[in-house]
Amino acid sequence: MAKSVGSYLFNAVRGGAVGASEALPGISGGTVALIVGLYDKLIGGAGHMVSGIKRYVTDVPRGRGPERAREQFRMVDWSVLVPALIGMALFLVGAAVVLAPLVEAYPQYAYAIFFGLVLACLWVPYTGSGKPWRPWHYLVALVFAAAAFGVTGLPGANLPTHPVIVFFAAAVAICALVLPGLSGSFILLTMGLYEPTINAVGDMDFVYLGVFALGALTGLSLFVKLLQFLLENFHHMTLVVLTGLMAGSLRALWPWQDEDRAFVAPTDVPVTVALMVLGFAVVVAAIVWERRKLDREAARGESAPVSA
Template sequence: MFKNILKGMGIGVANIIPGVSGGTLAVVFGIYDYLMEAVACFLTAPKSKKIEYIKFLLQIGAGAVIGILVFARVIEFLFANYPMQTKIAFVILILPSIPLIIKGENIRDKKNIISFVLGFVFIMLFTYATIKISGGPQEFDSVRTVFSTSYYIKLAFCGFIAIGAMIIPGISGSFLLLILGEYQNILSYINNFQIVPMIYLSIGMGLGALGFTKVINYCLKHHRSLTLFFILGIIIASLIQLLLNL
């Protein structure tokens, strides 16, 4: 139980750092498959399995919440003052565990190699297109203090998009929030315990989690090797991009 809470804390902290993926850490920690299964199959699972899923999700969820609440201010400070050192620290932590992702898989299989290349190219094109379309990350000097219905809808949409990014290894949900202009706002809501905007954000995240996890869980169950090599390509490309942006 304690190990799962610690893993959840790591995932939570990763998700609040732009450029770092919580999904990547879930893969590195060896819980990604089961996490996708627990979320995707929870509603249709038999009672005994539901209890098992609940225990696991509560442990990971509690750890993630603790990680976000405890380290949000610390990460905000480190990222603002020592961005290069913070990114390097995460890369160093992730690198040794990368071989474990495809342990026991056939690294010479042509289909697996193609899947790896596709994952690598996908994340490169995704990041390029996202920055190109948005004109780059949109940061603001002041945090929003006036709220409206349309803004709450935008927050829910941001939650939906961000959780999808957080679930897919190698794609940073925080980076997308930065591009959408809401990263500073959301970090401020967390640090200042502003409940109402966080509720709308959570609604979007809940809906996104149910949808994205079902797709990924299907791929892992029916095309495991191809999916793992695709994920590996995404992770390697993401780490390269992270280092290039130091």
């Protein structure tokens, strides 16, 4: 059945939310993809695209490259992926120009909203597999939460903007795009490359952006296949790990910390807590809406007449 224009716009907006989040330190694009229901589509689609390109290249000498590549490409839900990627790119640039300066000007308030968003979003991977958690699952999640807590508390470095460094930094940071709980922008901030990257977007520095894009593509092609394999073969345990990573990464969004990521005494508590609650409520509303939508679709499916 053909998709409506509204459906394409909706997927573009969902992708835009993921793209905008990647311009903001501390906010994981993977987390936002979970919130808006794009995560499985993005990981699965990217995985099939990587496989298709690989098969096209490796099977060309045997004359089966194009055919085997098309098999993988047909498994991608292009009606979701293409609008989402377009929206992601457009909103990423817009967020880098508009939202990033606001976050820098009002970091405590911005982090308060994002803290509430991510806190509520923990429910998504926690219940995503539909299987109960056993005591050792909580232990595994705790270990990864502690690791994420430690990483997000590291002081920032100041690496030079040499093309080789930018390439490898992009390769590492892009992994956070598909890994809920870790922010690609936050990783760049830790390396001291966040501001140069944001400036390159605003200044249209195509040399810097080209090197960054090449590194990001390399990192994504290597990591996304691993994540796709884990989700397809160890779905519940992968979600346990992701839940822990997301919980530990909340440390990066704690509103009361200084530029060196040291905790400071709370200030302006009523407004900050209210913004936390607002962010939390937005995600809860989205989860409830998505649940009711799925319930309605299931009810329509059960009531549909069965053809002979």
